[in-house]
Amino acid sequence: MVSNGYLAFEMPSAATYLNVAVPNAAQPNAFVSWWWDDLDFGRVLPGNTVSATTQLVGNAPNRRRVFTFLNVPHWGTSAGGTVISAEVTLFETTNVIEVHYGTTFETNATPATFDATVGYETTMGLAGASALACGATCATANWPASSIIRYTP
DSSP states (O other), X not given: OBTTTEEESSOOSSOOOSOOOSSOSSSOOSEEEEEESOBOTTOOOTTOOOEEEEEEESOTTSOEEEEEEEEEEBTTOTTOOEEEEEXXXXXXXXXXXXXXXXXXXXXXXXXXXXXXXXXXXXXXXXSEEESSTTGGGBOGGGOOTTEEEEEOO
């Protein structure tokens, strides 16, 4: 898990918080991005616990790896801003990726400005696709609240 809204299957040479359109040969590569932007898992907001967890569910060859992200704020909003939650499930054997999006909420009157990418990319950025029509410019208004996006690379 990476703190910037994507799951990395290859370790990038440096932390990459500025998202780009996919596919792209620049690092990072080999990832699934559920909301690739500059997120802040280390900031505690009043009344919210920020967390990132993972678990392996089921039996081979039909296991699922589930990543859960709760109450994650955008980096750099001093007194709060937009808080997001999502769950990513990777299905063994079928390679299906399923992202469950929760609702967003504002912790103050100033919403965070997102510029996120949602989708996947293969090794060396040879192939990939955006899962949302907004591509690398998804904003808070594009957050697919209370919905599920399911795709197979």
